Amino acid sequence: MRSKSVFLALAALLALGMSWSDARAEVNWKQFQGTEIRVMMNKHPFTTYIEPKLAEFEQLTGIKVVMESFPEDQFRNKRTIELNSGGKLDGFMIMATQDDLYYWKAGWLLPLDDFVKDPALTDASWDQKDFFPLFMKANTIDGKLFGVVFNAETSLLSYRKDLFEQNKIKVPATMKEFEDAAKFFHGKEMDGKKMVGVTLRGKGAAATSQWSDFMFTFGGNWMEKGKSFLNSPQDIAAFKFYGDMLRNYGPEGATMLHWAESTQLFMEGKAAMIYDANVFKSLYENPKDSKVAGKVGYAVIPAGPAGSIPHLSNWSLCINKNAPAKQQKATWLFIQWATNKQNAVKALLAGVPAGRASAWDSPEYKAGDKNPDWTASVKKSYETGNPQWNPPVLNVPEIRDIVGQVIVDAIQGKDVKASADKAAELMNKKMELP
Amino acid sequence: MRRIAQALSDFIDRRQSWVFPAPAVIVLLLIVVFPIAFNLYLAFTKWTIGLGQPRFIGLDNFVDLLTDERVLNGTVVMIAFSGLSLALEMGLGLMIALYFNREFKGSEAVQAIYIFPFAATPVAVALIWRIMLNPEVGVLNYLLRLVGLPGSLWVSSEHTVILSLVMVDVWKWTPMITLIVLAGLKSLPHDPYEAARIDGANALQIFWHITLPMIRPVLIAALMLRSLDNLKEFDMIYTITQGGPGIASETLYLYSYTVGFQFFKAGYGSALMVVVFLIVLVFNVVMNRLRLAK
Numbered sequence: 222m223r224s225k226s227v228f229l230a231l232a233a234l235l236a237l238g239m240s241w242s243d244a245r246a247e248v249n250w251k252q253f254q255g256t257e258i259r260v261m262m263n264k265h266p267f268t269t270y271i272e273p274k275l276a277e278f279e280q281l282t283g284i285k286v287v288m289e290s291f292p293e294d295q296f297r298n299k300r301t302i303e304l305n306s307g308g309k310l311d312g313f314m315i316m317a318t319q320d321d322l323y324y325w326k327a328g329w330l331l332p333l334d335d336f337v338k339d340p341a342l343t344d345a346s347w348d349q350k351d352f353f354p355l356f357m358k359a360n361t362i363d364g365k366l367f368g369v370v371f372n373a374e375t376s377l378l379s380y381r382k383d384l385f386e387q388n389k390i391k392v393p394a395t396m397k398e399f400e401d402a403a404k405f406f407h408g409k410e411m412d413g414k415k416m417v418g419v420t421l422r423g424k425g426a427a428a429t430s431q432w433s434d435f436m437f438t439f440g441g442n443w444m445e446k447g448k449s450f451l452n453s454p455q456d457i458a459a460f461k462f463y464g465d466m467l468r469n470y471g472p473e474g475a476t477m478l479h480w481a482e483s484t485q486l487f488m489e490g491k492a493a494m495i496y497d498a499n500v501f502k503s504l505y506e507n508p509k510d511s512k513v514a515g516k517v518g519y520a521v522i523p524a525g526p527a528g529s530i531p532h533l534s535n536w537s538l539c540i541n542k543n544a545p546a547k548q549q550k551a552t553w554l555f556i557q558w559a560t561n562k563q564n565a566v567k568a569l570l571a572g573v574p575a576g577r578a579s580a581w582d583s584p585e586y587k588a589g590d591k592n593p594d595w596t597a598s599v600k601k602s603y604e605t606g607n608p609q610w611n612p613p614v615l616n617v618p619e620i621r622d623i624v625g626q627v628i629v630d631a632i633q634g635k636d637v638k639a640s641a642d643k644a645a646e647l648m649n650k651k652m653e654l655p
Numbered sequence: 656m657r658r659i660a661q662a663l664s665d666f667i668d669r670r671q672s673w674v675f676p677a678p679a680v681i682v683l684l685l686i687v688v689f690p691i692a693f694n695l696y697l698a699f700t701k702w703t704i705g706l707g708q709p710r711f712i713g714l715d716n717f718v719d720l721l722t723d724e725r726v727l728n729g730t731v732v733m734i735a736f737s738g739l740s741l742a743l744e745m746g747l748g749l750m751i752a753l754y755f756n757r758e759f760k761g762s763e764a765v766q767a768i769y770i771f772p773f774a775a776t777p778v779a780v781a782l783i784w785r786i787m788l789n790p791e792v793g794v795l796n797y798l799l800r801l802v803g804l805p806g807s808l809w810v811s812s813e814h815t816v817i818l819s820l821v822m823v824d825v826w827k828w829t830p831m832i833t834l835i836v837l838a839g840l841k842s843l844p845h846d847p848y849e850a851a852r853i854d855g856a857n858a859l860q861i862f863w864h865i866t867l868p869m870i871r872p873v874l875i876a877a878l879m880l881r882s883l884d885n886l887k888e889f890d891m892i893y894t895i896t897q898g899g900p901g902i903a904s905e906t907l908y909l910y911s912y913t914v915g916f917q918f919f920k921a922g923y924g925s926a927l928m929v930v931v932f933l934i935v936l937v938f939n940v941v942m943n944r945l946r947l948a949k
Binding site: 298301302304305323324326327328329417424425472473474475476477482486489491615616618619622625626629630633647 | 703704705706724789790791792806808809810811812813896897899900901902913916917918919
């Protein structure tokens with residue numbers, strides 16, 4: 222009894238605190254008190270951040286959150302199977318532009334627009350306009366919002382600032398300079414280690430996400446006029462460049478490099494440059510596991526014929542369309558809370574790149590920012606990147622395998638044109654359009 | 656009331672032969688027969704999980720299989736991997752069993768150490784091999800270079816990936832063949848050997864004309880046991896290469912997993928599983944014939 226009244230007092234205080242920060246009408250956070258919701262998460266830094274905070278949400282709303290998290294492969298399997306079996310799952314995270322077209326077609330994604338517009342369900346302080354527009358767009362199908370971004374990803378060129386300065390090498394601003402820098406460092410002995418010029422993902426389908434940045438930058442695309450564009454001169458140039466860089470200036474056995482192996486090499490101090498996701502800054506800069514902490518500089522992808530266009534991907538939170546109405550609304554309160562301004566800032570400080578502009582501009586973040594070049598590059602990417610980091614088809618994994626094969630062939634020095642022709646033909650045959 | 660109990664008791668007494676096994680049979684039906692039957696049904700449907708209900712399409716999946724490049728690739732990879740690894744495991748297993756089938760100092764200790772690979776958890780072993788096979792940081796290339804040899808790309812090259820996986824499989828499973836064959840050797844009668852020696856047969860002749868024919872059923876049994884696992888090898892290949900580079904080590908079995916659980920094409924994936932099942936079945940029927948043949 223006593224603990225309950227303490228809870229209530231705390232909740233009241235919290236509510237009071239919130240109404241101070243925003244004078245406008247506040248939703249009734251207690252309206253679904255007693256409801257229990259089930260949320261399925263990928264093992265992800267955001268999950269690690271939010272899980273210990275669930276008690277806070279439960280105090281605020283009286284909604285109990287049952288959170289389950291799994292490693293990515295199992296997570297994607299389990300999520301699909303559970304959603305297919307109906308409404309037992311209420312909320313889940315999704316990587317937009319990967320599974321969303323499929324899930325939308327399957328009828329598993331609840332459009333959130335009615336909730337967002339409803340002042341009884343959406344607090345004014347949530348402030349939809351604060352989210353980066355490109356990420357909002359990536360979470361929209363047929364003009365309907367289906368998810369709220371909490372982890373905004375792009376890829377960056379990360380390089381050994383110390384070695385670049387010592388050897389007076391310029392930070393690559395063009396693909397030519399990128400290649401020259403890789404060439405310079407490759408095979409040289411530095412700090413007692415034989416360096417590789419650059420490390421990139423090379424493992425087939427796992428490499429297509431970072432390869433897409435090169436595709437966009439070389440002026441290519443996945444499809445044009447409803448047909449595969451994989452064997453266009455632009456895409457072929459991107460395949461060739463990517464494969465050549467890895468074969469000539471990359472680690473041995475690059476066809477088996479996933480992000481874990483690639484980042485490990487960079488953290489061991491064996492690679493002068495790496496092009497991979499911006500979130501990996503937290504790995505590089507962790508002195509416990511990384512030998513290069515404090516020695517890394519960050520830049521946007523070097524410019525190619527079409528400029529400098531990184532891909533943008535994101536994890537967002539969604540609601541199961543087949544869950545009961547009350548659960549859906551309770552889940553919406555959860556999503557709103559999990560993606561609010563305070564959580565965005567704190568998660569960003571914990572290494573989860575926020576999808577909200579306010580988090581990046583907050584005094585807390587700016588005060589603690591040790592890598593302003595990272596922050597500047599990330600923010601620039603969020604304005605200029607391309608969110609279409611996967612082909613716009615229903616069967617993304619199947620088409621990614623096809624694209625991945627060309628990358629593997631390019632790394633092994635095979636005839637890229639022939640491989641791309643074959644891939645384009647296969648893609649045209651296999652792709653399922655929404 | 657008592658009459659009912661009596662009747663029930665009589666009923667059970669008269670039909671003991673199926674009343675008592677019934678619970679086990681029902682469980683088996685539910686967990687073995689039903690999934691197989693459902694899989695067979697799905698093989699004749701088009702169904703992507705979530706996109707509508709299974710739709711009967713007759714033999715279309717099997718027609719598609721014939722033109723699917725990854726099926727052809729998977730079959731070739733499966734034959735290459737299984738053919739090589741089974742042949743090496745049988746050959747080496749037999750040779751080592753013959754060697755162990757003698758009294759020598761410390762033979763028990765050697766044999767105990769020798770079965771370690773076979774006793775270890777497959778996925779744990781595969782994870783360690785994956786690191787050892789890494790061309791950049793792995794210990795195998797380090798050792799090769801230590802003795803002045805060039806390193807290999809191992810599983811990172813299309814040309815060496817199958818051989819590397821065969822090497823791991825042989826390392827892990829040869830002890831199992833040895834164990835079975837050794838048990839067979841120990842149970843052989845001594846008389847034919849004595850007779851052969853009196854007649855002046857040399858060691859090779861004894862092996863070829865006496866040992867081999869006598870342990871042939873054991874060899875085939877060992878091959879059948881091993882092939883059951885080997886033809887649908889999954890955990891080791893999946894852990895080390897996931898079928899890569901590209902699809903260079905993707906067996907039919909791995910591809911059916913990809914189709915079912917990455918692409919969520921349950922119909923097509925089931926058809927693939929039916930094909931894998933038939934291959935394993937036919938192989939074992941042929942082997943069983945060989946074993947029983949005089």
